[in-house]
Amino acid sequence: MALATSYNVSGDREALTNFLTILEPEDTPKTSTFAKTTKVTNTYQTWQADTLANVDFAGVLEGADVAAFNNEAQNRARFGNYIQKFWRPWMVSDLQEASDPAGTDGEVANSKVKAMRELKRSIEAAVGSDNDMQADTGLAPYKTRGLGSWISSTAQTTNPVPTLFLTPSGNINATATASLTETLFNGVFRSIFTQNGGRRSYSLFAGPSLITAINQFQRQEGTTTAKSYMVNQDATANRIDLEVAIYKGSFHTVTMIPDMFNGLADGAAVTTTTNQ
Numbered sequence: 001m002a003l004a005t006s007y008n009v010s011g012d013r014e015a016l017t018n019f020l021t022i023l024e025p026e027d028t029p030k031t032s033t034f035a036k037t038t039k040v041t042n043t044y045q046t047w048q049a050d051t052l053a054n055v056d057f058a059g060v061l062e063g064a065d066v067a068a069f070n071n072e073a074q075n076r077a078r079f080g081n082y083i084q085k086f087w088r089p090w091m092v093s094d095l096q097e098a099s100d101p102a103g104t105d106g107e108v109a110n111s112k113v114k115a116m117r118e119l120k121r122s123i124e125a126a127v128g129s130d131n132d133m134q135a136d137t138g139l140a141p142y143k144t145r146g147l148g149s150w151i152s153s154t155a156q157t158t159n160p161v162p163t164l165f166l167t168p169s170g171n172i173n174a175t176a177t178a179s180l181t182e183t184l185f186n187g188v189f190r191s192i193f194t195q196n197g198g199r200r201s202y203s204l205f206a207g208p209s210l211i212t213a214i215n216q217f218q219r220q221e222g223t224t225t226a227k228s229y230m231v232n233q234d235a236t237a238n239r240i241d242l243e244v245a246i247y248k249g250s251f252h253t254v255t256m257i258p259d260m261f262n263g264l265a266d267g268a269a270v271t272t273t274t275n276q
Contacts, residue, residue: 020103046080
């Protein structure tokens with residue numbers, strides 16, 4: 001008996017849903033949070049820093065004349081960073097733009113918006129990278145110094161930070177995330193306190209592994225020892241809250257901000273294995 005079926009009849013329309021899904025990390029908290037200048041006026045952006053003299057309470061003899069003077073500008077230093085240009089060139093043929101691809105308002109419009117999203121990710125990654133700055137030589141482009149290179153107790157190669165203003169080694173802890181303890185974490189901010197002398201609020205842009213490690217501070221599972229940190233929650237809420245969004249210590253208040261764009265190499269995929 002003859003029977004028309006889905007596999008022996010031609011002319012059935014294809015079923016293609018009218019949306020396009022992209023599942024990639026896109027939050028760029030550093031780029032969104034940091035202050036921006038309105039206009040770049042030089043390829044090398046600079047600023048100044050200075051120090052204060054050690055305290056002096058030796059006293060002054062009555063009737064004594066000043067015999068020696070100080071140069072209050074002797075430790076003033078100027079340093080800075082190169083700007084960096086980013087681009088994501090794209091091109092669409094006239095025939096493709098005339099077509100009607102699913103999930104977009106046109107290939108040109110889609111390419112323009114997607115390129116902007118990709119550029120923002122690249123800028124975020126460059127800011128959070130370990131890259132050092134680089135001057136334009138005509139063959140190599142300008143590159144900006146990332147936070148990983150600024151946070152260094154040793155001099156950088158290009159336009160190094162003056163010795164007086166390098167990050168003190170006590171302010172840096174390179175312990176593997178899996179071995180990070182609360183004591184080590186607090187020790188960094190204790191060291192920072194000895195530099196600025198005040199209790200400050202900080203934003204910590206951290207990858208998923210570091211955020212998870214901090215969430216485990218003061219918490220021991222399956223134990224009743226004196227060191228355990230116990231949290232009582234209303235059972236009627238039907239939820240368990242294990243997030244550490246703000247950490248308050250004696251010298252610091254730290255806001256935890258998850259960020260997938262720290263310490264990435266140029267061209268690296270954004271995954272939890274490349275961003276700790």
